[in-house]
Amino acid sequence: MPILKADAAACQGYASCVIAADDYFDIDDDGLVVLLSTEVPEADRERVDRAARACPAAALRLEGA
Amino acid sequence: MFDPSDVVDHVRNGMLPAHIYNDSEIFAAERDAIFSRSWVFLAHESEIPQVGDYVVRRVMENSFIVSRAGDGAVHAMFNMCLHRGMQVCRAEQGNASHFRCPYHGWSYRNDGRIVGLPFHREAYGGETGFSKRGQRLLPAPAMDTVNGMIFVSLDPEAPPLREFLGDFAFYLDYYTRQSPSGVEVLGPQRWRVKANWKIGAENFAGDMYHTPQTHASVVEIGLFREPKAEKRKDGATYWATSGGGTTYKLPPGTLEERLRYVGYPDEMVERMKGAWSAEQLDLIGRDGFMVSAASVFPNLSLVHNWPKVADSDDVLPFVSLRQWQPISENETEVLSWFLVDKEAPEEFKALSYKAYLMCFGSSGMFEQDDVENWVSLTATAAGTMARRLLLNGRMGMLPDGSTIAPALGGDEWAGPGESRIGYGEYNQRHLMNRWADLIEAGPARTAAVTVGTPGEDAAR
Numbered sequence A: 001m002p003i004l005k006a007d008a009a010a011c012q013g014y015a016s017c018v019i020a021a022d023d024y025f026d027i028d029d030d031g032l033v034v035l036l037s038t039e040v041p042e043a044d045r046e047r048v049d050r051a052a053r054a055c056p057a058a059a060l061r062l063e064g065a
Numbered sequence B: 001m002f003d004p005s006d007v008v009d010h011v012r013n014g015m016l017p018a019h020i021y022n023d024s025e026i027f028a029a030e031r032d033a034i035f036s037r038s039w040v041f042l043a044h045e046s047e048i049p050q051v052g053d054y055v056v057r058r059v060m061e062n063s064f065i066v067s068r069a070g071d072g073a074v075h076a077m078f079n080m081c082l083h084r085g086m087q088v089c090r091a092e093q094g095n096a097s098h099f100r101c102p103y104h105g106w107s108y109r110n111d112g113r114i115v116g117l118p119f120h121r122e123a124y125g126g127e128t129g130f131s132k133r134g135q136r137l138l139p140a141p142a143m144d145t146v147n148g149m150i151f152v153s154l155d156p157e158a159p160p161l162r163e164f165l166g167d168f169a170f171y172l173d174y175y176t177r178q179s180p181s182g183v184e185v186l187g188p189q190r191w192r193v194k195a196n197w198k199i200g201a202e203n204f205a206g207d208m209y210h211t212p213q214t215h216a217s218v219v220e221i222g223l224f225r226e227p228k229a230e231k232r233k234d235g236a237t238y239w240a241t242s243g244g245g246t247t248y249k250l251p252p253g254t255l256e257e258r259l260r261y262v263g264y265p266d267e268m269v270e271r272m273k274g275a276w277s278a279e280q281l282d283l284i285g286r287d288g289f290m291v292s293a294a295s296v297f298p299n300l301s302l303v304h305n306w307p308k309v310a311d312s313d314d315v316l317p318f319v320s321l322r323q324w325q326p327i328s329e330n331e332t333e334v335l336s337w338f339l340v341d342k343e344a345p346e347e348f349k350a351l352s353y354k355a356y357l358m359c360f361g362s363s364g365m366f367e368q369d370d371v372e373n374w375v376s377l378t379a380t381a382a383g384t385m386a387r388r389l390l391l392n393g394r395m396g397m398l399p400d401g402s403t404i405a406p407a408l409g410g411d412e413w414a415g416p417g418e419s420r421i422g423y424g425e426y427n428q429r430h431l432m433n434r435w436a437d438l439i440e441a442g443p444a445r446t447a448a449v450t451v452g453t454p455g456e457d458a459a460r
């Protein structure tokens, strides 16, 4: 199953990921990305991959995608 | 400086200084005193049925996003970014989980909470510089719903919506609760007319007198059975707390016969019997009155009519809701919705919509007739001669303030409020007296709201 990874240090708090897939991404009180789930079933792969690529800070990756 | 006492006293006496229909000072006073205090209609819940659905509507120039958030709750929030004031949502309607400001990219959840604030740490030093925790787009100072209709008030101290509507709620049910499921709406159509907003509100509130004249052609071509002069004056007008309207007198018959007479199929009649109180049914079945046009202060109107459709003698009823959105002292944006009972048969819905389009809406026949008058009235009200003229708005009232027609008793009119048969400008006076009260009271006092500066809130 594809695995989702986030680099909180790189995150700039744009929330592009949250807007694209708010069932996988959220933003914590410090304004940084939080992953709500790291395992991405096939059915969600394309959508979550698109959300990860939407990150302007390149802080997200979907591995094995 | 504008002195409200110049106009208020005349208005209370039933005399209307003609310039109030085209006067920038009056318009400014209306913005501050009327539209910053009153409950104003924004949208109907059926326009945003799904989570994430939203519409953008205004109270004068104040733009609000009305959205259905993830938990199903409706939010009305001021459509202005907390950062530098850009309009956050630029579409008129849609479905979105979030709104992102186009200027610097701040983003908000569809319940208004801030989500994304780019470079929060670098640009503000994080929470210490800008506390984004708990920050949200400004909610409308007051929001409430009745029969699925979403209203807001810019006055946080506004009385509850139900209290404001008061006894008008009784009449609102005829338009917006013909079954326990309520109505669904289509629209709005929007168009602008070069007319002052008050003219339409007054007309719908009680002007039965214009029907035989202004709408004569509609009767002549045989599309409308009712507005013959002698029929219209048999109707009654009523006023109840914050709204009032006109009615037609129906021919003798039972409740069922009368509802059928205006075109409701039996199954809808049955549901009305289940949805309305004994008094609401009596006004039709016992007293023989059927609601037609109505207005709620300040700028919301309703209409219920039953024109003939096709070549038969059959009539078909429709209900419409409209808002007179003030643009300037001489321009109004009209928003017009079609309303129909959710449980109505599909065939009825389709025909009723046709009937609505034929009469009202941007291409409706009644609309065309009315607007010609209102545009011309507004243009004429701009001049210096109009400043001298006090229009006579006293129809139905004698010099000592008594009325020509007696108020109907409880055995003649089952509804609340005050009602009278025949022509009279009782309702227009009620509407304009409320207007005068608020103009005189002046602007509502409101506190400033600061954003993102912890500890300074108390010092504002």
Ligand code: SF4
Pocket (backbone or CB within 6 Å): A006, A010, A011, A012, A013, A014, A015, A016, A017, A018, A025, A027, A032, A033, A054, A055, A056, A057, A058, A059, A060, B116
């Ligand atoms: S899109 Fe990238 S920068 Fe923006 S919140 Fe998500 S991870 Fe952070």
Ligand code: FES
Pocket (backbone or CB within 6 Å): B081, B082, B083, B084, B085, B086, B101, B102, B103, B104, B105, B106
């Ligand atoms: S004005 Fe909205 S992000 Fe700057």
Ligand SMILES: [Fe+2]
Pocket (backbone or CB within 6 Å): B203, B210, B211, B214, B215, B366, B370
């Ligand atoms: Fe009219």
